[in-house]
Amino acid sequence: MNRVRADLLLMAVSIIWGTAFIAQKHANSSMGPVSFVGARFLLSFVALAPLAFYEHNNPTGSRLKKEDLGLAGLVGLCLFVGSTLQQIGLVTTTATNGGFLTALYVIFIPFIVWIITGARPRLIVLAASVVSVMGAWLLTEQGRFHGWTAGDALVLIADIAWAAGISLVPIFLSRVDRPFFLAFAQYGVTAALGMICGLSFEPFSREGWAMAFPAILYAGVFSGAIAFTLQIFAQKYTPPAEAGLIMSLESVFAALAGAALLSERLTGSGVLGCVLILLGVVAVEVGPALRNVKLRGYLRKPV
Template sequence: MQKTRFIRQNVFPILAAFIWGTAFVAQSVSTEFVQPFTFNAARFFIAFVFTLGLAVLFRARRKRDFGEQAKPQPHYRRELLVSGLCCGAALTLGNNLQQRGLETTTSGKAGFITALYIVIVPILGIFLKKKVGKGIWASVALAVVGLYFLCIREGFAISEGDFFMFLCSLCFSAHILMIDHFTEKVDGVELSCAQFLVAAVFSAVGMLAAEQPSWEALQACVWPILYVGIFSSGVAYTLQILAQRDSNPTVVSLLLSLEAVFAVLAGALLLGDRMSGREYFGCGLMLTAVVLAQIPWGAKKTLPAGEPEKATALPTEENGQTRIQED
Protein backbone atom coordinates (compact mmCIF):
# COMPACT_ATOMS: atom_id res chain seq x y z
CA MET A 1 0.00 0.00 0.00
CA GLN A 2 1.03 3.61 -0.61
CA LYS A 3 1.11 4.47 3.10
CA THR A 4 3.30 1.47 3.94
CA ARG A 5 5.71 2.33 1.14
CA PHE A 6 5.92 5.95 2.28
CA ILE A 7 6.78 4.88 5.82
CA ARG A 8 9.44 2.46 4.61
CA GLN A 9 11.11 4.95 2.27
CA ASN A 10 10.91 8.06 4.46
CA VAL A 11 10.27 7.27 8.12
CA PHE A 12 12.62 4.26 8.24
CA PRO A 13 15.77 6.21 7.24
CA ILE A 14 14.95 9.08 9.61
CA LEU A 15 14.57 6.61 12.48
CA ALA A 16 17.85 4.97 11.47
CA ALA A 17 19.58 8.37 11.41
CA PHE A 18 18.22 9.24 14.86
CA ILE A 19 19.36 5.91 16.32
CA TRP A 20 22.83 6.17 14.77
CA GLY A 21 23.23 9.77 15.91
CA THR A 22 22.31 9.05 19.52
CA ALA A 23 24.40 5.87 19.45
CA PHE A 24 27.56 7.99 19.19
CA VAL A 25 26.98 8.89 22.83
CA ALA A 26 26.76 5.23 23.88
CA GLN A 27 29.84 4.41 21.82
CA SER A 28 31.80 7.31 23.35
CA VAL A 29 30.92 6.13 26.86
CA SER A 30 32.01 2.57 26.03
CA THR A 31 35.50 3.68 24.97
CA GLU A 32 36.26 4.28 28.66
CA PHE A 33 35.80 0.58 29.46
CA VAL A 34 36.40 -1.65 26.43
CA GLN A 35 38.57 -1.61 23.33
CA PRO A 36 37.13 -1.37 19.79
CA PHE A 37 37.20 -5.04 18.73
CA THR A 38 35.75 -6.17 22.06
CA PHE A 39 32.96 -3.61 21.86
CA ASN A 40 32.05 -4.50 18.29
CA ALA A 41 32.25 -8.26 18.83
CA ALA A 42 29.69 -7.87 21.61
CA ARG A 43 27.39 -5.47 19.74
CA PHE A 44 27.36 -7.49 16.53
CA PHE A 45 26.72 -10.77 18.35
CA ILE A 46 23.71 -9.15 20.04
CA ALA A 47 22.58 -7.74 16.69
CA PHE A 48 22.95 -11.17 15.04
CA VAL A 49 20.77 -12.86 17.68
CA PHE A 50 18.17 -10.08 17.39
CA THR A 51 17.93 -10.16 13.57
CA LEU A 52 18.08 -13.97 13.50
CA GLY A 53 14.87 -14.00 15.50
CA LEU A 54 13.32 -11.52 13.06
CA ALA A 55 14.45 -13.52 10.03
CA VAL A 56 13.01 -16.78 11.40
CA LEU A 57 9.74 -15.04 12.25
CA PHE A 58 9.37 -13.42 8.83
CA ARG A 59 10.28 -16.60 6.94
CA ALA A 60 7.71 -18.55 8.95
CA ARG A 61 5.09 -15.94 8.12
CA ARG A 62 5.91 -16.10 4.39
CA LYS A 63 5.69 -19.88 4.49
CA ARG A 64 2.31 -19.65 6.21
CA ASP A 65 0.97 -17.11 3.70
CA PHE A 66 2.45 -18.50 0.48
CA GLY A 67 3.33 -22.13 1.21
CA GLU A 68 5.76 -23.69 -1.29
CA GLN A 69 5.96 -20.41 -3.24
CA ALA A 70 7.93 -18.91 -0.35
CA LYS A 71 10.70 -21.52 -0.68
CA PRO A 72 14.06 -19.87 -1.63
CA GLN A 73 15.51 -20.52 -5.07
CA PRO A 74 18.53 -22.91 -5.36
CA HIS A 75 21.00 -20.04 -5.85
CA TYR A 76 19.62 -17.97 -2.96
CA ARG A 77 21.85 -19.36 -0.22
CA ARG A 78 24.96 -18.68 -2.27
CA GLU A 79 23.84 -15.10 -2.90
CA LEU A 80 23.13 -14.64 0.81
CA LEU A 81 26.56 -16.00 1.75
CA VAL A 82 28.39 -13.72 -0.69
CA SER A 83 26.37 -10.66 0.29
CA GLY A 84 26.84 -11.39 4.00
CA LEU A 85 30.62 -11.74 3.61
CA CYS A 86 31.01 -8.55 1.56
CA CYS A 87 28.70 -6.34 3.64
CA GLY A 88 29.96 -7.85 6.89
CA ALA A 89 33.60 -7.14 6.02
CA ALA A 90 32.83 -3.49 5.18
CA LEU A 91 30.75 -3.18 8.35
CA THR A 92 33.55 -4.63 10.48
CA LEU A 93 36.18 -2.24 9.14
CA GLY A 94 33.91 0.80 9.32
CA ASN A 95 32.66 0.25 12.85
CA ASN A 96 36.03 -0.68 14.33
CA LEU A 97 37.63 2.39 12.77
CA GLN A 98 34.73 4.45 14.11
CA GLN A 99 35.05 3.05 17.62
CA ARG A 100 38.82 3.65 17.52
CA GLY A 101 38.26 7.24 16.40
CA LEU A 102 35.76 7.94 19.18
CA GLU A 103 38.54 7.41 21.71
CA THR A 104 40.07 10.78 20.75
CA THR A 105 37.30 12.85 19.12
CA THR A 106 33.88 14.13 20.18
CA SER A 107 30.63 12.44 19.22
CA GLY A 108 29.49 15.53 17.32
CA LYS A 109 32.58 15.71 15.13
CA ALA A 110 32.48 11.97 14.64
CA GLY A 111 28.92 12.20 13.37
CA PHE A 112 29.69 14.90 10.85
CA ILE A 113 32.87 13.29 9.51
CA THR A 114 31.08 9.96 9.20
CA ALA A 115 28.34 11.73 7.20
CA LEU A 116 30.93 12.46 4.54
CA TYR A 117 29.95 9.08 3.04
CA ILE A 118 27.05 10.91 1.40
CA VAL A 119 29.59 12.72 -0.77
CA ILE A 120 32.00 9.79 -1.16
CA VAL A 121 29.33 7.37 -2.45
CA PRO A 122 28.77 9.10 -5.81
CA ILE A 123 32.52 9.51 -6.24
CA LEU A 124 33.07 5.77 -5.78
CA GLY A 125 30.24 5.30 -8.25
CA ILE A 126 32.61 6.47 -10.97
CA PHE A 127 34.32 3.07 -10.78
CA LEU A 128 30.91 1.49 -11.37
CA LYS A 129 30.61 3.62 -14.53
CA LYS A 130 28.05 5.97 -13.04
CA LYS A 131 28.14 9.55 -14.31
CA VAL A 132 29.09 12.25 -11.81
CA GLY A 133 27.86 15.75 -12.57
CA LYS A 134 29.40 19.13 -11.85
CA GLY A 135 27.17 19.54 -8.80
CA ILE A 136 28.81 16.51 -7.19
CA TRP A 137 32.31 17.88 -7.72
CA ALA A 138 31.21 21.20 -6.21
CA SER A 139 29.87 19.32 -3.19
CA VAL A 140 33.16 17.48 -2.79
CA ALA A 141 35.09 20.76 -2.82
CA LEU A 142 32.71 22.27 -0.27
CA ALA A 143 32.99 19.19 1.96
CA VAL A 144 36.80 19.37 1.88
CA VAL A 145 36.65 23.00 3.02
CA GLY A 146 34.21 22.02 5.74
CA LEU A 147 36.45 19.18 6.85
CA TYR A 148 39.34 21.64 7.05
CA PHE A 149 37.48 23.98 9.41
CA LEU A 150 36.16 21.07 11.43
CA CYS A 151 39.37 19.06 11.86
CA ILE A 152 42.47 21.08 10.97
CA ARG A 153 43.90 22.90 13.94
CA GLU A 154 46.91 25.15 14.39
CA GLY A 155 49.85 23.88 12.36
CA PHE A 156 47.57 21.85 10.06
CA ALA A 157 47.27 19.09 12.65
CA ILE A 158 44.52 16.52 12.29
CA SER A 159 43.73 14.48 15.37
CA GLU A 160 44.16 10.74 15.16
CA GLY A 161 40.47 10.26 15.89
CA ASP A 162 39.44 12.51 12.97
CA PHE A 163 41.62 10.48 10.60
CA PHE A 164 40.09 7.20 11.75
CA MET A 165 36.63 8.71 11.26
CA PHE A 166 37.46 9.64 7.68
CA LEU A 167 38.63 6.07 6.96
CA CYS A 168 35.42 4.90 8.59
CA SER A 169 33.36 7.02 6.19
CA LEU A 170 35.12 5.35 3.25
CA CYS A 171 34.15 1.92 4.56
CA PHE A 172 30.55 2.97 5.11
CA SER A 173 30.46 4.36 1.56
CA ALA A 174 31.46 0.94 0.24
CA HIS A 175 28.87 -0.65 2.51
CA ILE A 176 26.08 1.54 1.09
CA LEU A 177 27.04 0.63 -2.49
CA MET A 178 27.09 -3.06 -1.57
CA ILE A 179 23.64 -2.79 0.02
CA ASP A 180 22.31 -1.13 -3.15
CA HIS A 181 23.66 -4.07 -5.15
CA PHE A 182 22.68 -7.00 -2.93
CA THR A 183 19.16 -5.90 -1.94
CA GLU A 184 18.17 -6.84 -5.48
CA LYS A 185 19.26 -10.41 -4.80
CA VAL A 186 18.44 -11.33 -1.19
CA ASP A 187 15.91 -10.58 1.54
CA GLY A 188 16.76 -7.45 3.54
CA VAL A 189 16.33 -8.87 7.04
CA GLU A 190 18.29 -12.03 6.19
CA LEU A 191 21.09 -9.92 4.65
CA SER A 192 21.19 -7.87 7.85
CA CYS A 193 21.45 -11.05 9.93
CA ALA A 194 24.22 -12.50 7.73
CA GLN A 195 26.36 -9.36 7.80
CA PHE A 196 26.11 -9.16 11.59
CA LEU A 197 27.31 -12.76 11.95
CA VAL A 198 30.31 -12.04 9.72
CA ALA A 199 31.08 -8.78 11.56
CA ALA A 200 30.82 -10.50 14.97
CA VAL A 201 33.25 -13.26 13.90
CA PHE A 202 35.77 -10.84 12.36
CA SER A 203 35.62 -8.54 15.39
CA ALA A 204 36.03 -11.50 17.76
CA VAL A 205 39.16 -12.58 15.89
CA GLY A 206 40.59 -9.07 16.21
CA MET A 207 39.63 -8.99 19.90
CA LEU A 208 41.46 -12.25 20.68
CA ALA A 209 44.49 -11.27 18.60
CA ALA A 210 45.03 -7.68 19.73
CA GLU A 211 43.10 -6.99 22.94
CA GLN A 212 42.58 -8.27 26.48
CA PRO A 213 38.82 -8.56 26.95
CA SER A 214 37.32 -9.02 30.40
CA TRP A 215 33.82 -9.69 31.70
CA GLU A 216 34.21 -6.91 34.26
CA ALA A 217 34.81 -4.31 31.54
CA LEU A 218 31.85 -5.57 29.48
CA GLN A 219 29.58 -5.49 32.52
CA ALA A 220 30.63 -1.90 33.25
CA CYS A 221 29.16 -0.74 29.91
CA VAL A 222 26.48 -3.36 29.38
CA TRP A 223 23.69 -0.82 28.75
CA PRO A 224 25.55 1.12 26.02
CA ILE A 225 26.47 -2.18 24.36
CA LEU A 226 22.86 -3.40 24.49
CA TYR A 227 21.62 -0.10 23.04
CA VAL A 228 24.13 -0.13 20.20
CA GLY A 229 23.72 -3.88 19.61
CA ILE A 230 19.93 -3.94 19.48
CA PHE A 231 19.02 -0.49 18.20
CA SER A 232 22.03 0.99 16.36
CA SER A 233 22.96 -2.35 14.77
CA GLY A 234 19.97 -4.69 14.76
CA VAL A 235 17.23 -2.11 14.19
CA ALA A 236 18.90 0.80 12.36
CA TYR A 237 20.96 -1.20 9.84
CA THR A 238 17.90 -3.31 9.05
CA LEU A 239 15.85 -0.14 8.56
CA GLN A 240 18.54 1.11 6.18
CA ILE A 241 18.43 -2.07 4.11
CA LEU A 242 14.63 -2.08 3.96
CA ALA A 243 14.54 1.63 3.07
CA GLN A 244 17.02 1.20 0.20
CA ARG A 245 14.96 -1.52 -1.51
CA ASP A 246 13.23 -0.13 -4.65
CA SER A 247 13.62 3.40 -3.27
CA ASN A 248 15.10 6.60 -4.63
CA PRO A 249 18.68 6.37 -3.25
CA THR A 250 19.00 10.17 -3.37
CA VAL A 251 16.13 10.69 -0.92
CA VAL A 252 17.14 7.80 1.36
CA SER A 253 20.80 8.88 1.54
CA LEU A 254 19.81 12.46 2.29
CA LEU A 255 17.58 11.36 5.15
CA LEU A 256 20.29 9.06 6.53
CA SER A 257 22.71 12.01 6.60
CA LEU A 258 20.58 13.53 9.37
CA GLU A 259 22.61 11.18 11.58
CA ALA A 260 25.20 13.94 11.85
CA VAL A 261 22.69 16.46 13.18
CA PHE A 262 21.37 14.01 15.77
CA ALA A 263 24.95 13.17 16.82
CA VAL A 264 25.79 16.81 17.55
CA LEU A 265 22.54 17.36 19.46
CA ALA A 266 22.96 14.16 21.47
CA GLY A 267 26.59 14.94 22.27
CA ALA A 268 25.69 18.43 23.48
CA LEU A 269 22.66 17.36 25.51
CA LEU A 270 23.97 14.13 27.05
CA LEU A 271 27.77 14.47 27.17
CA GLY A 272 28.18 18.23 27.44
CA ASP A 273 30.35 18.37 24.29
CA ARG A 274 31.07 21.89 23.16
CA MET A 275 32.45 22.87 19.77
CA SER A 276 34.08 26.14 18.73
CA GLY A 277 32.57 28.56 16.22
CA ARG A 278 35.16 27.42 13.66
CA GLU A 279 34.09 23.80 14.11
CA TYR A 280 30.38 24.66 13.86
CA PHE A 281 31.13 26.55 10.65
CA GLY A 282 32.87 23.46 9.30
CA CYS A 283 29.88 21.35 10.30
CA GLY A 284 27.58 23.73 8.45
CA LEU A 285 29.66 23.51 5.27
CA MET A 286 29.77 19.72 5.43
CA LEU A 287 26.03 19.43 5.98
CA THR A 288 25.47 21.77 3.04
CA ALA A 289 27.78 19.62 0.93
CA VAL A 290 26.04 16.36 1.72
CA VAL A 291 22.67 17.96 0.93
CA LEU A 292 23.85 19.43 -2.38
CA ALA A 293 25.43 16.12 -3.36
CA GLN A 294 22.04 14.43 -3.24
CA ILE A 295 20.09 16.95 -5.34
CA PRO A 296 19.47 15.48 -8.83
CA TRP A 297 20.22 18.68 -10.73
CA GLY A 298 18.18 18.67 -13.89
CA ALA A 299 17.45 14.93 -13.64
CA LYS A 300 13.90 13.72 -13.69
CA LYS A 301 12.90 10.07 -13.78
CA THR A 302 9.83 9.25 -15.83
CA LEU A 303 8.06 6.04 -16.69
CA PRO A 304 8.01 4.97 -20.34
CA ALA A 305 4.74 5.72 -22.11
CA GLY A 306 2.10 3.20 -21.27
CA GLU A 307 4.03 1.61 -18.40
CA PRO A 308 1.72 1.04 -15.41
CA GLU A 309 2.47 1.65 -11.75
CA LYS A 310 3.33 -1.33 -9.56
CA ALA A 311 0.50 -3.69 -8.85
CA THR A 312 -1.05 -3.77 -5.39
CA ALA A 313 -0.86 -6.75 -3.05
CA LEU A 314 0.16 -9.25 -5.69
CA PRO A 315 2.63 -12.02 -4.84
CA THR A 316 5.83 -11.76 -6.82
CA GLU A 317 9.09 -13.70 -6.89
CA GLU A 318 11.90 -11.44 -5.68
CA ASN A 319 15.28 -12.06 -4.04
CA GLY A 320 14.62 -15.76 -4.37
CA GLN A 321 11.52 -15.52 -2.17
CA THR A 322 7.84 -14.72 -2.55
CA ARG A 323 7.02 -11.16 -1.54
CA ILE A 324 3.98 -8.88 -1.57
CA GLN A 325 4.42 -6.11 -4.13
CA GLU A 326 3.47 -2.67 -2.80
CA ASP A 327 2.27 0.50 -4.45
Protein backbone atom coordinates in the same frame (compact mmCIF):
# COMPACT_ATOMS: atom_id res chain seq x y z
CA MET B 1 6.90 1.64 0.58
CA ASN B 2 7.65 4.70 -1.56
CA ARG B 3 10.67 7.02 -1.78
CA VAL B 4 9.29 9.53 0.73
CA ARG B 5 8.71 6.88 3.41
CA ALA B 6 12.12 5.36 2.72
CA ASP B 7 13.79 8.75 3.16
CA LEU B 8 11.94 9.26 6.45
CA LEU B 9 13.25 5.90 7.64
CA LEU B 10 16.78 6.99 6.75
CA MET B 11 16.25 10.17 8.75
CA ALA B 12 15.18 8.05 11.72
CA VAL B 13 18.36 6.01 11.23
CA SER B 14 20.47 9.18 11.36
CA ILE B 15 18.79 10.19 14.64
CA ILE B 16 19.59 6.83 16.25
CA TRP B 17 23.18 6.83 14.97
CA GLY B 18 23.72 10.41 16.12
CA THR B 19 22.77 9.56 19.69
CA ALA B 20 24.68 6.25 19.57
CA PHE B 21 27.92 8.18 19.08
CA ILE B 22 27.79 9.05 22.79
CA ALA B 23 27.45 5.37 23.71
CA GLN B 24 30.41 4.46 21.49
CA LYS B 25 32.67 7.05 23.16
CA HIS B 26 31.55 5.85 26.61
CA ALA B 27 32.30 2.20 25.83
CA ASN B 28 35.93 2.92 24.91
CA SER B 29 36.63 3.97 28.49
CA SER B 30 35.55 0.58 29.84
CA MET B 31 36.47 -2.12 27.29
CA GLY B 32 38.45 -2.77 24.13
CA PRO B 33 37.05 -1.17 20.97
CA VAL B 34 37.08 -4.35 18.87
CA SER B 35 35.45 -6.34 21.67
CA PHE B 36 32.76 -3.66 21.86
CA VAL B 37 32.08 -4.01 18.12
CA GLY B 38 31.81 -7.78 18.49
CA ALA B 39 29.52 -7.56 21.52
CA ARG B 40 27.15 -4.95 20.08
CA PHE B 41 26.67 -6.79 16.80
CA LEU B 42 26.35 -10.15 18.55
CA LEU B 43 23.34 -8.62 20.27
CA SER B 44 22.08 -7.32 16.90
CA PHE B 45 22.59 -10.80 15.40
CA VAL B 46 20.51 -12.45 18.14
CA ALA B 47 17.79 -9.81 17.87
CA LEU B 48 17.41 -10.29 14.11
CA ALA B 49 17.45 -14.11 14.21
CA PRO B 50 13.64 -14.58 14.55
CA LEU B 51 12.90 -12.22 11.65
CA ALA B 52 15.58 -13.80 9.46
CA PHE B 53 14.20 -17.31 10.08
CA TYR B 54 10.64 -16.09 9.45
CA GLU B 55 11.78 -14.64 6.14
CA HIS B 56 13.61 -17.89 5.32
CA ASN B 57 10.48 -19.98 5.95
CA ASN B 58 8.26 -17.71 3.86
CA PRO B 59 7.23 -19.87 0.84
CA THR B 60 6.93 -16.78 -1.38
CA GLY B 61 10.40 -15.50 -0.49
CA SER B 62 13.36 -15.29 -2.86
CA ARG B 63 15.83 -18.17 -3.10
CA LEU B 64 19.42 -17.49 -2.09
CA LYS B 65 22.27 -18.49 -4.40
CA LYS B 66 25.94 -18.96 -3.58
CA GLU B 67 26.86 -15.62 -5.10
CA ASP B 68 24.19 -13.96 -2.93
CA LEU B 69 25.78 -15.45 0.18
CA GLY B 70 29.16 -14.13 -0.94
CA LEU B 71 27.76 -10.65 -1.53
CA ALA B 72 26.07 -10.64 1.90
CA GLY B 73 29.38 -11.70 3.43
CA LEU B 74 31.14 -8.83 1.64
CA VAL B 75 28.59 -6.34 3.01
CA GLY B 76 29.22 -7.81 6.47
CA LEU B 77 32.97 -7.43 6.00
CA CYS B 78 32.47 -3.77 5.08
CA LEU B 79 30.42 -3.30 8.25
CA PHE B 80 33.12 -4.96 10.36
CA VAL B 81 35.94 -2.90 8.87
CA GLY B 82 33.99 0.35 9.08
CA SER B 83 32.74 -0.21 12.64
CA THR B 84 36.06 -1.50 13.96
CA LEU B 85 38.30 1.16 12.45
CA GLN B 86 35.89 3.89 13.55
CA GLN B 87 35.72 2.52 17.10
CA ILE B 88 39.52 2.17 17.34
CA GLY B 89 39.96 5.61 15.85
CA LEU B 90 37.69 7.13 18.50
CA VAL B 91 40.25 6.07 21.13
CA THR B 92 42.93 8.49 19.87
CA THR B 93 41.16 11.01 17.66
CA THR B 94 39.38 14.00 19.11
CA ALA B 95 35.60 14.22 18.93
CA THR B 96 36.09 17.24 16.67
CA ASN B 97 38.23 15.41 14.12
CA GLY B 98 36.20 12.19 14.36
CA GLY B 99 32.90 13.90 13.70
CA PHE B 100 34.20 15.65 10.60
CA LEU B 101 36.11 12.68 9.16
CA THR B 102 33.16 10.32 9.63
CA ALA B 103 30.99 12.63 7.52
CA LEU B 104 33.38 12.30 4.55
CA TYR B 105 31.86 8.97 3.51
CA VAL B 106 29.15 10.88 1.61
CA ILE B 107 31.84 12.01 -0.84
CA PHE B 108 33.03 8.46 -1.51
CA ILE B 109 29.64 6.85 -2.19
CA PRO B 110 28.90 8.39 -5.65
CA PHE B 111 32.32 7.37 -6.94
CA ILE B 112 32.18 3.83 -5.52
CA VAL B 113 28.74 3.41 -7.14
CA TRP B 114 30.28 4.68 -10.39
CA ILE B 115 33.09 2.11 -10.13
CA ILE B 116 30.75 -0.77 -9.31
CA THR B 117 27.81 -0.04 -11.62
CA GLY B 118 29.15 2.43 -14.20
CA ALA B 119 26.40 4.95 -13.25
CA ARG B 120 27.94 8.41 -13.21
CA PRO B 121 27.05 10.58 -10.21
CA ARG B 122 24.58 13.39 -10.84
CA LEU B 123 25.91 16.92 -10.48
CA ILE B 124 23.30 17.81 -7.86
CA VAL B 125 24.42 14.84 -5.74
CA LEU B 126 28.08 15.88 -5.92
CA ALA B 127 27.22 19.49 -5.09
CA ALA B 128 25.00 18.43 -2.17
CA SER B 129 27.79 16.16 -0.87
CA VAL B 130 30.28 19.03 -0.89
CA VAL B 131 27.78 21.29 0.93
CA SER B 132 27.18 18.59 3.56
CA VAL B 133 30.91 18.12 4.14
CA MET B 134 31.30 21.90 4.53
CA GLY B 135 28.55 21.73 7.13
CA ALA B 136 30.35 18.92 8.95
CA TRP B 137 33.51 21.04 8.97
CA LEU B 138 31.65 23.92 10.61
CA LEU B 139 30.29 21.50 13.21
CA THR B 140 33.87 21.12 14.46
CA GLU B 141 35.21 23.65 16.93
CA GLN B 142 34.93 26.71 14.69
CA GLY B 143 36.24 24.76 11.69
CA ARG B 144 39.58 23.83 13.23
CA PHE B 145 41.25 20.47 12.65
CA HIS B 146 43.23 19.38 15.71
CA GLY B 147 46.33 17.96 14.06
CA TRP B 148 46.56 14.53 12.44
CA THR B 149 46.74 11.27 14.39
CA ALA B 150 46.67 7.57 13.59
CA GLY B 151 43.06 7.56 14.81
CA ASP B 152 42.13 10.13 12.19
CA ALA B 153 43.60 7.93 9.46
CA LEU B 154 41.62 4.93 10.73
CA VAL B 155 38.35 6.90 10.74
CA LEU B 156 39.07 8.05 7.18
CA ILE B 157 39.70 4.48 5.99
CA ALA B 158 36.52 3.44 7.79
CA ASP B 159 34.65 5.94 5.60
CA ILE B 160 35.62 3.95 2.50
CA ALA B 161 34.28 0.76 4.10
CA TRP B 162 31.02 2.51 5.09
CA ALA B 163 30.62 3.89 1.57
CA ALA B 164 31.31 0.50 -0.02
CA GLY B 165 28.77 -1.23 2.22
CA ILE B 166 26.07 1.36 1.48
CA SER B 167 26.79 1.03 -2.25
CA LEU B 168 26.53 -2.79 -2.18
CA VAL B 169 23.22 -3.03 -0.29
CA PRO B 170 20.92 -2.11 -3.23
CA ILE B 171 22.87 -4.46 -5.50
CA PHE B 172 22.08 -7.36 -3.15
CA LEU B 173 18.41 -6.34 -2.85
CA SER B 174 18.06 -6.11 -6.65
CA ARG B 175 19.19 -9.73 -6.92
CA VAL B 176 17.24 -11.22 -4.03
CA ASP B 177 14.56 -9.62 -1.85
CA ARG B 178 15.84 -10.81 1.54
CA PRO B 179 16.50 -7.67 3.65
CA PHE B 180 16.27 -9.48 7.00
CA PHE B 181 18.78 -12.08 5.83
CA LEU B 182 21.20 -9.38 4.71
CA ALA B 183 20.96 -7.65 8.08
CA PHE B 184 21.28 -10.98 9.92
CA ALA B 185 24.29 -12.02 7.82
CA GLN B 186 26.20 -8.76 8.17
CA TYR B 187 25.64 -8.72 11.92
CA GLY B 188 26.85 -12.33 12.14
CA VAL B 189 30.04 -11.64 10.16
CA THR B 190 30.81 -8.52 12.19
CA ALA B 191 30.04 -10.19 15.53
CA ALA B 192 32.18 -13.25 14.77
CA LEU B 193 35.20 -11.27 13.57
CA GLY B 194 34.83 -8.71 16.36
CA MET B 195 34.59 -11.27 19.17
CA ILE B 196 37.44 -13.41 17.82
CA CYS B 197 39.80 -10.46 17.28
CA GLY B 198 38.74 -8.63 20.43
CA LEU B 199 39.09 -11.56 22.81
CA SER B 200 42.37 -12.59 21.16
CA PHE B 201 44.17 -9.24 21.27
CA GLU B 202 42.46 -7.10 23.91
CA PRO B 203 42.44 -7.53 27.70
CA PHE B 204 39.24 -8.89 29.17
CA SER B 205 37.67 -7.40 32.29
CA ARG B 206 34.29 -8.42 33.68
CA GLU B 207 34.02 -5.08 35.44
CA GLY B 208 34.74 -3.23 32.21
CA TRP B 209 32.16 -5.22 30.27
CA ALA B 210 29.62 -4.62 33.04
CA MET B 211 30.27 -0.89 32.94
CA ALA B 212 29.94 -0.86 29.15
CA PHE B 213 26.77 -2.99 29.11
CA PRO B 214 24.34 -0.03 28.75
CA ALA B 215 26.36 1.19 25.75
CA ILE B 216 26.43 -2.34 24.28
CA LEU B 217 22.68 -2.64 24.80
CA TYR B 218 21.86 0.68 23.13
CA ALA B 219 24.31 0.23 20.26
CA GLY B 220 23.34 -3.41 19.75
CA VAL B 221 19.55 -3.04 19.81
CA PHE B 222 18.88 0.49 18.59
CA SER B 223 21.91 1.44 16.48
CA GLY B 224 22.41 -2.09 15.19
CA ALA B 225 19.30 -4.29 15.10
CA ILE B 226 16.90 -1.42 14.42
CA ALA B 227 18.82 1.33 12.60
CA PHE B 228 20.99 -0.79 10.29
CA THR B 229 17.99 -2.95 9.39
CA LEU B 230 15.86 0.10 8.61
CA GLN B 231 18.72 1.37 6.43
CA ILE B 232 18.62 -1.83 4.37
CA PHE B 233 14.86 -1.63 3.90
CA ALA B 234 15.03 2.04 2.90
CA GLN B 235 17.85 1.53 0.42
CA LYS B 236 15.56 -0.57 -1.74
CA TYR B 237 13.85 2.71 -2.69
CA THR B 238 16.52 5.40 -2.15
CA PRO B 239 19.72 5.40 -4.30
CA PRO B 240 22.99 4.96 -2.34
CA ALA B 241 24.37 8.49 -2.80
CA GLU B 242 21.11 10.11 -1.75
CA ALA B 243 20.79 7.67 1.15
CA GLY B 244 24.29 8.59 2.32
CA LEU B 245 23.42 12.29 2.28
CA ILE B 246 20.29 11.75 4.36
CA MET B 247 22.22 9.61 6.84
CA SER B 248 24.86 12.36 7.09
CA LEU B 249 22.27 14.10 9.27
CA GLU B 250 23.82 11.84 11.91
CA SER B 251 26.37 14.65 12.45
CA VAL B 252 23.57 17.12 13.15
CA PHE B 253 21.80 14.86 15.62
CA ALA B 254 25.12 13.95 17.29
CA ALA B 255 25.78 17.66 17.85
CA LEU B 256 22.28 18.19 19.21
CA ALA B 257 22.59 15.14 21.47
CA GLY B 258 25.94 16.40 22.76
CA ALA B 259 24.41 19.77 23.54
CA ALA B 260 21.38 18.23 25.27
CA LEU B 261 22.99 15.31 27.13
CA LEU B 262 26.62 16.32 27.61
CA SER B 263 26.16 20.08 28.02
CA GLU B 264 28.37 20.68 24.97
CA ARG B 265 28.09 24.17 23.51
CA LEU B 266 26.72 24.47 19.96
CA THR B 267 28.40 27.54 18.48
CA GLY B 268 27.08 29.85 15.78
CA SER B 269 29.32 28.17 13.21
CA GLY B 270 27.98 24.82 14.39
CA VAL B 271 24.42 25.96 13.82
CA LEU B 272 25.42 27.11 10.32
CA GLY B 273 26.99 23.71 9.75
CA CYS B 274 23.72 22.00 10.68
CA VAL B 275 21.88 24.25 8.24
CA LEU B 276 24.30 23.42 5.41
CA ILE B 277 23.91 19.68 5.97
CA LEU B 278 20.14 20.10 5.93
CA LEU B 279 20.41 22.09 2.68
CA GLY B 280 22.44 19.28 1.12
CA VAL B 281 19.73 16.77 2.04
CA VAL B 282 16.93 19.06 0.83
CA ALA B 283 18.72 19.57 -2.50
CA VAL B 284 18.69 15.87 -3.37
CA GLU B 285 15.09 15.56 -2.19
CA VAL B 286 13.78 18.51 -4.21
CA GLY B 287 15.39 17.36 -7.47
CA PRO B 288 13.40 14.11 -7.88
CA ALA B 289 10.22 15.84 -6.66
CA LEU B 290 10.53 18.57 -9.31
CA ARG B 291 11.17 15.98 -12.02
CA ASN B 292 8.03 14.10 -10.99
CA VAL B 293 5.97 17.30 -11.07
CA LYS B 294 7.26 18.17 -14.53
CA LEU B 295 6.61 14.64 -15.76
CA ARG B 296 3.02 14.66 -14.47
CA GLY B 297 2.47 18.04 -16.07
CA TYR B 298 3.78 16.78 -19.40
CA LEU B 299 1.60 13.68 -19.30
CA ARG B 300 -1.50 15.80 -18.63
CA LYS B 301 -0.91 18.06 -21.62
CA PRO B 302 -3.49 17.54 -24.40
CA VAL B 303 -2.11 15.85 -27.48
